Every structure is written in C-alpha cells, then in structure tokens.
Amino acid sequence: xxxxxxxxxxxASCERLFQPRLQxxxxxxxxxxxxxxxxxxxxxxELGIEMGAPSFLIESLLQQHNVSVFSSNYTLYGDxxxxxxxxxxxxxxxxxxxxxDEAFLNLTAFRHHNLTEYAHTIRNTVLQHTGIxxxxxxxxxxxxxxxxxxxxxxxxxxxxxxxxxxxxKIQFALQHTPVKDIWGIGSQYTKLLTGHGxxxxxxxxxxxxxxxxxxxxxxxxxxxxxxxxxxxISFEDMPAKKKMVCVARGFGKVLSEQHxxxxxxxxxxxxxxxxxxxxxxxxxxxQIFVQTNAHRSNEPQYFRxxxxxxxxxxxSTNELIYHxxxxxxxxxxxxxxxxxxxxxxxxxIPVTEVQSGIFDKENRSRNSQLMQxxxxxxxxFGKNAVRFALQGFGTRWKLRQLKLSxxxxxxxxxVLTINI
Amino acid sequence: MGFPSPAKxxxxxxxxxxxxxVQHPTATFYFRVSGDSMINACMPHxxxxxxxxxxxxxxxxxxxxxxxxxxxxxxxxxxxxxLVLHPENPAYKxxxxxxxxxxxxxxxxxxxxxxxxxxxxxxxx
Numbered sequence: 099x100x101x102x103x104x105x106x107x108x109x110a111s112c113e114r115l116f117q118p119r120l121q122x123x124x125x126x127x128x129x130x131x132x133x134x135x136x137x138x139x140x141x142x143x144e145l146g147i148e149m150g151a152p153s154f155l156i157e158s159l160l161q162q163h164n165v166s167v168f169s170s171n172y173t174l175y176g177d178x179x180x181x182x183x184x185x186x187x188x189x190x191x192x193x194x195x196x197x198x199d200e201a202f203l204n205l206t207a208f209r210h211h212n213l214t215e216y217a218h219t220i221r222n223t224v225l226q227h228t229g230i231x232x233x234x235x236x237x238x239x240x241x242x243x244x245x246x247x248x249x250x251x252x253x254x255x256x257x258x259x260x261x262x263x264x265x266x267k268i269q270f271a272l273q274h275t276p277v278k279d280i281w282g283i284g285s286q287y288t289k290l291l292t293g294h295g296x297x298x299x300x301x302x303x304x305x306x307x308x309x310x311x312x313x314x315x316x317x318x319x320x321x322x323x324x325x326x327x328x329x330x331i332s333f334e335d336m337p338a339k340k341k342m343v344c345v346a347r348g349f350g351k352v353l354s355e356q357h358x359x360x361x362x363x364x365x366x367x368x369x370x371x372x373x374x375x376x377x378x379x380x381x382x383x384x385q386i387f388v389q390t391n392a393h394r395s396n397e398p399q400y401f402r403x404x405x406x407x408x409x410x411x412x413x414s415t416n417e418l419i420y421h422x423x424x425x426x427x428x429x430x431x432x433x434x435x436x437x438x439x440x441x442x443x444x445x446x447i448p449v450t451e452v453q454s455g456i457f458d459k460e461n462r463s464r465n466s467q468l469m470q471x472x473x474x475x476x477x478x479f480g481k482n483a484v485r486f487a488l489q490g491f492g493t494r495w496k497l498r499q500l501k502l503s504x505x506x507x508x509x510x511x512x513v514l515t516i517n518i
Numbered sequence: 519m520g521f522p523s524p525a526k527x528x529x530x531x532x533x534x535x536x537x538x539x540v541q542h543p544t545a546t547f548y549f550r551v552s553g554d555s556m557i558n559a560c561m562p563h564x565x566x567x568x569x570x571x572x573x574x575x576x577x578x579x580x581x582x583x584x585x586x587x588x589x590x591x592x593x594x595x596x597x598x599x600x601l602v603l604h605p606e607n608p609a610y611k612x613x614x615x616x617x618x619x620x621x622x623x624x625x626x627x628x629x630x631x632x633x634x635x636x637x638x639x640x641x642x643x
Binding site for chain 1: 542544545547548549550551552553555556566567571572582584587588589590591592605622624
C-alpha cells in the first residue's frame, strides 16, 4: 500500500503557525511580486477567493473581510517542508518527496498493520512536531492514493485520513472522482474522455482495455491499471537530476535604464551559478532574455532571448556573468520599459565530467578556488555579502514583497519575540 | 611534512552547543522573550528560548502557550481542581485557565540561552 501525505493549505498553515491569532481566520499568500493569490486558508476559500486571482482585483474583498495577506516567504516554507519530510521519513522505508508539500510513502512493509490507525499516527506526529496539519490518503497505487487524499479534503477534512483498502472502496472513490481530477490527466485527455462519455474515474476504469490502448498512450494505460489498484508507477527516492536551472523574475517596478536591467540580470545569473555549484553541476549553454510588460498594451513591446554557447562548461559566477553581459549588450534596446529578465543554464553536466578546451585561457583551478571562498563567505555572512561589481547595490529590480513575514526558523535575528 | 601529530588518533569533534541544547531538531523552534515575568526561572528579558514541540507537556514544565490567540510563556501547573499558568516573578499573578479560555500548549521550553552584552570597553587592570 502507498500513502500520499499532503499538507493542508501549506503556505497559509506556515504563516499561521507563528501567528496563532489567525486560527480560523482567512489568510491568502501572494505570488512573487505580490501579483496573485497562490495559497488560501479554508476560510479564504469560503469567501470565494479564487486561486490565481490578481491581488489588485480583489483588494476591496480582502479588506472588507479582514483577510490577512502575506508575500510568499519561501525560506520559511522550505524549512517547514524539510521538517515535515524528515518527520515523515521515520514512518516508511521509502519516501518520495513529490513537491514542497506532498510526499508518497511506501507502506508495503506495514501491510499487516491497521493502516488507518497508522495514518492517524503519522498525521498526529507531523502536526505535533512541526505544527503543520496534513491529510493522508492510502491506497494500493499512487494514482488511487492521490484520489484518496483528494477525498479526505473534499469529504472528511476533520478526520484527515482515508484508506482505500477494498474493492468496494475503490469503486466508491472512483465514482466520486471526476475525470479531470485523475492524477496525470491533462486537459487534452479530459476532453477526449469526457467527449466519449466518461464522466468519473469509475467510468474510465470500466472501459474496455482495448479502447484505452488504442486511444490513450502508454501513460494512459498505466493510469488505467493504477485506477484498478494495480501499482505501475514506481517509487523515486532519488530526485531526478536537474536538466535546467533557471532564475527569471519580474521587477518590482519597470526599468528603462540599461545598467539597472543589467544589474538584475547579473544577480539572477549569480543565483544560477550558485545553484549549479551547490549541486556540483556545470553548464555549457546559457540562455538570457529581456522583456517588457505585455499587460501595458499602450507601451512599445519588446522581447528578445539569446542562447550563448560557452567555450568550456562552467559554474563560475564571474564567467557566467561575463557571457551574460556579452549577450545582454547584443539584445538590449534602449527606449523600452523592461519588466523582466532571466538566465537559464541548459545542458547541465556533472562537474567531474567537464572537458577542457584546447584554447582555454581561463585559469580554472584558480576560479573554482575563488568560488569556494565566495560561497563560504556568503554562507557565513549572508547572501551576496561578497558580490561582483556588476551585481551592484540597486534595489529597484528586487521583488515587491510588501507583506513578507520574518524568517522565523532560519535567521536568529528574525525569531519571534514574545511579550511575557 | 615534519612529524605527524601524536594527538591525531585521539582527535574528536569539537563541542557543538546546538547538539547539547536541541534533542529533536525537526520539532525545535526558537523564540525571544520580552519582559521579566519569568525572571526566577532563569529567563531574563531578551532570553532566547529553545522550544520543543515533540515533548508532551507535564505539570511543572515551562511552556510556550497560546492563550486566546496570543503567545505567552508560563510554568504550567495542574492542581486538583484546575490548570494554572504560573509566572516566575512575585510581581505577577498566576492565571487559572477556565473553560471559556482558549488555551493550547505550542511547545515545551527546554532551554534558555542568555548572552551577556558588554558595552563598556574600558579595560579593568
């Protein structure tokens, strides 16, 4: 049997943990740049606030109902996610972290236990230790575990646990799952299936295998078997090796000065380089872009990206910034209001497999030593304590995060003060 | 190269204070206190608290509690009749938790860290 553990309204729960007065009160969390709603507490959902709603459109609604609004604090959510996952790892031999707030647990070793009881133990322990409420769905396959979890949230959120452990329960669960809510079914397949009269997952599971094989791909066939309770999707304990690293962000304000846009790009490129180093990867191709704000239709629009092939794969900040700058000077055009830029490292390879070039003039060992020192200093003295000149000290390109909560769990000078 | 150190075989890791203070890293959080109501429990104003959520609160422990939506720190005492939140300073009154109050224990305070702040740089002697 497989469990899917999912944190309830994760980002909202993280914020609430340190502001207990918000218990039972509506909370929303906004995306980067405070653009739109990306998480809601149950109370906010009940007010009819939609996922993805642009914050400026619902401002009056938020005020009217006294909704607490937060900028996304990924430092905090990341730490609490790590705590939840570490706590979960004690409960199974195999844990697959599926996203920041979801994990699959392989419970095969526990098949002789009372799994519903076991799920309650998992749930209570995570809540007790980390303060984060979770829902647990248990079933014979990953796809069914997803469905079980969805049913917990739809039907008995208070209970927090649902275990699909009989044919009757499979039937019940599938009958209460619309086709579009089956894990891995995109909008294309939803259209195809509903077009053929399949309304629930139960209908799909009763289709002739022949038809499924003919009309859906291998993925669809796997889903079909999973719905019947035959586990076909294996566990991935090891996260897949990254194929790309991208840092691209919108600015807090539009920028029209070349050096300001370059400064933003230099910072994003530096972040890409640091990410590569932390995973012992290097890149031999980067892609950069600049763009204006498409929503300001009355202003002249410009978008341009450029792919740059590097002579030798690298993860040094100085080299990557150098190449990004060369590229930037090619694609930058004055006279526009820029709203976003970014850098993507493509074709990643492990550092150990980097091949040197014949005409390579860079002093690579010196460079990598420099980067080690840079990372070490920045680890102890804070992000960007040491930086390249091009990164500058400007703040106009920085995210708008007006409602950012403190990093309560990762910065000693931001821990919560309690009046006693 | 010189001579190998005779101490090499006896080398141990240096003392990590957080290892000593923290039993359950995934369940441990830090808070700072403002005020002197717990002064007699070695918790002066400005102390850093180590709070462990995984420990079951037992009468006599010092806890971080949530009382009607607000955080507070008190010694929790179960008497025969009621649950009491005790300050550790005679200038403050104990609070009997009644039915109408909404009280939850957020975590158990397992350690207090106090750092001296020396501001006067004049040397003595």
